Amino acid sequence: MPCSSVAAGFGITLRQRPENDRHCRAVQAKRRAGRYALAIQIMESEAHIVDAISILVSLDQAYLPQLQVLLTSIFCNNPGERFNVYLLHSGISDQDLAPVAEQCRRMQDSFCPIRVQEDLFAGAPTTRQYPREMYYRLLAGQLLPGEVKRVIYLDPDILVLNPLRPLWELELGGNLFAAAAHTGKTELANNVNRLRLGTRHDYYNSGVLLMDLEACRARVVPEILFCYVREHGKEMLLPDQDLLNVLYGEEILPLQDVVWNYDARNYNTYRMASSGLCDMDWVMRHTAVLHFCGKAKPWKPGYLYRFGVLYLHYAQITRRLFSAREA
DSSP, X not given: OOXXXXXXXXXXXXXXXXXXXXXXXXXXXXXXXXXXXXXXXXXXXXXXXXXXXXXXXXXXXXXXXXXXXXXXXXXXXXXXXXXXXXXXXXXOOHHHHHHHHHHHHHTTOEEEEEEOOGGGGTTSOOOSSSOGGXXXXXXXXXXXXXTOOEEEEEOSSEEEOSOSHHHHTXXXXXXXXXXXXXXXXXXXXXXXXXXXXXXXXXXXXXXXEEEXXXXXXXXXXXXXXXXXXXXXXXGOSSHHHHHHHHHHGGGEEEEOHHHXXXXXXXXXXXXXXXXXXXXXXXXXXXOOEEEOOSSOOTTSTTOOSTTHHHHHHHHHHHHHHHOOOOO
């Protein structure tokens, strides 16, 4: 007999029996918890059905706090994904890397720091202006494990606001890289860089790159990079970016910068160029990579551009979730 009928027979309702009420609520809570646990298991199993996305960063110890903020933004805005995070560096200690490793462990992502040996760059021209780290991203094919077939390179001064999988699955069509150019309101910057470097294509920003590592291993030759720097070093303004453009610019698939490499300084430019379409709501819904280009950085005092508070928000989340140092 149903409980309600039994209760009616004694002239009472279940709501008059607090202990029954508590029991029912406990049963319902247990069922809900079971459903949530099942949903999480399904999400985790689905995450392993698709391939993990490989992320590459290259930085020194000073940028570790910004790396943690970047990783938090990736975690928050790519639900159900798994990432393999590779870090190329010249000598960051295990102790300093420990917070990043722990964050990746808690996010259920893998973390692979790779200390690049100095002897690999014995023939490379290096100075204070041109440190050997400037070669790392272009030589990722030679520096990362052979089983890594493609990778998304990201500068550490970035927030990821939307899923990266569309970029990860992009067909490169035989190109080495995919990258975006920051053309701005006019073609002035492009024309200056074309004249300066003797190129015909747009001047691509090297802060976000989808890289075909198998093709890079075959077609990016370290000695060619070193030779160009020896012969043209004095003409280079942004060394790693200039190298990308002058040597491999014809082998780059263009990306929309408003989606894949949004210059955080240029909100008004993007909005005007789109006749008002690319407003703040559009950016939050569609822009995947927000890049804090230039010398002004949102973790430094006096940052004036409008996305600074968004960066501070993710820095706060990072401290709360992962007890990270100040970014």
